[in-house]
Amino acid sequence: MRFKQLVAVASLVGGLAACKDMVAVDNENNPDRTRTLKRPSDVEAVGSSQFQQVISATIGSINRVNTGMMTASFENASALANNGLGPRSALPRTSIGNSRGNAYASENFNTFQILSFAARAESDVLARAKAPGFVLTSTGDEQRLKAFAHFVHGVAIGYLAMTYDSLGVPRPEDVTTEVQPLESRTAAATYALSELDSALAYAKKSGTSSLPANWLTGPGGATVSASNFARVIRSFKARIRAGVARDPQERAAVNWAEVIADATNGITSNLVVRMNPSQGWNYDWLDTGLHFRDANWHQMTYYVIGMADTTGAYDTWLSADRDNRTPFVIHTPDLRFPQGNTRADQVTGDVPLGLPRYIRNRPPGADQAAVGWRASFYDHYRFRAFADTKATGGADLPFFTVAENDMLAAEGYIRTNNIPAAAALIDKTRVPNGLAALTGVVTTATQPVPGGAGCVPRVPVSPTFTTTACGNIFEAMKWEKRMETAYTTFGAWYFDSRGWGDLPEGTALEWPVPYQELDARVKPIYDLGGPSLPQHAGVSTYGFGSVIGGKQL
Helix, strand or coil, X not given: CHHHHHXXXXXXXXXXXXXXXXXXCCCCCCCCHHHHCCCHHHHHHXXXXXXXXXXXXXXXXXXXXXXXXXXXXXXXXXXXXXXXHHHHHCCCCCCECCCCCXXXXXXXXXXXXXXXXXXXXXXXXXXXXXXXXXXXXXXXXXXXXXXXXXXXHHHHHHHHHHHECEEECCCCCCCCCCCCCEEEHHXXXXXXXXXXXXXXXXXXXCCCCCECHHHHCCCCCCCECHHHHHHHHHHHHHHHHHHCCCCHHHHHCCCHHHHHHHXXXXXXXXXXXXXXXXXXXXXXXXXXXXXXXXXXXXXXXXXXXXXXXXXXXXXHHHHXXXXXXXXXXXXXXXXXXXXXXXXXXXXXXCCCCCCCCCEEECCHHHCCCCCCCCCXXXXXXXXXXXXXXXXXXXXXXXXXXXXXXXXXXXXXXXXXCCHHHXXXXXXXXXXXXXXXXXXXXXXXXXXXXXXXXXXXXXXXECCCCCEEEECCHHHHHHHHHHHHHCCCCCCCCHXXXXXXXXXXXXXXXXXXXXXXXXXXXXXXXXXXXXXXCCCECCCCCCCXXXXXXXXXX
């Protein structure tokens, strides 16, 4: 019985304990749902607070798996041991350790636990809200609550399926005193998408009320009309449907017609969330004491941003042994990068950048390493102003950008050979940022992007992966998605890089169910990833992390 109770704490009934406005109960490990959700206003309070828990589980603290995902995908580079920064990015790659008390046990478990709590809480809310006699102020408010609860339920389960190999899936019809079995991430993702379909159906009902700010967009954020909420739901459907794929074969097998349909009916402006740490809404990593502290915590390795260079310096960098690579100045027409012929021309201090720049060349005195594949002159600085102001009244973060939504549709168009439609979407961010238009120029999936010697992106090519060539439209799509989503959301580069086959060889493709949950269920503990265990990346699209011809890439 002890083990059964532990499971309940981890993934079955813990959700209500995580709610901000929870009423007191006698036993926190076995809350009385009848009393906790007795009044309709209590049910609404619980249901409306759970997207905040999704934020907390994913980006709300550095003590989450997202911190390691950033370095594993080269969105960030750091050799520090903190929160898995260095170990998750180490080359050659290692497994996700899951032994009892391992160094990153809390990161691995926290994301799993909090998302499970949120899913359980919304499952209980739905059971109560659909019970006979449940009445809120208006029918529109009842529809809003059901739409939002189905939405958060689907997003929480979808994010778990994107991250872990299996999970317990709480459903409103469950007997809540029983432990739900672990289900495969594919089955869980299918259920998550069905929950988003239910959310969409309620959001589209006549008279559904708007979402107050604190439900979706944070304290002091914008209200969201039912019609705009329907668009948000469809964008999340596209994100989860594409993002759950573990490798290029699974990504190719995604129902891209559905992704296109959802994305093209998705958001038309960024989903902006007002982050205010004092009120429990935060992107913890984007902080002056973390991301913006120094180059020990954050810099941009050339593995990805080097693709912007047009001088051949990236080729030289790739040709060097990876542990002996030295930084270089990037010369690129991409206006998101600093412009100038020398490092001195490009340098910017510790101040926010003006648009369209996202990346800075830091002052030389702030460099932390002169040699190695992590070392560069460049930091991602798009959100410096956000970090400076979030703690003093809140700051806005684009948690789901229109560019991400557009690139989901563009990927679908490329995969279904609608090149003109893809080009038009890619050009929406590509052309304003100084890169040559694809529309009317690129007409096939294999044709290189325009620009000649000055093309962007330039990608490593086989067999040696030490020289580069102009990428095709698929590479142009990936470039825009990476540039526009960096540091905006959960797993921004990791999930896509995994599905595209771009992660370094040996990178773990998913996290195991945390040992705490496995112990509670009396199941064996296991690791995943690394060169010798299941669920690791094969040879990267770009050769990253492999040894080819005796050279460490």
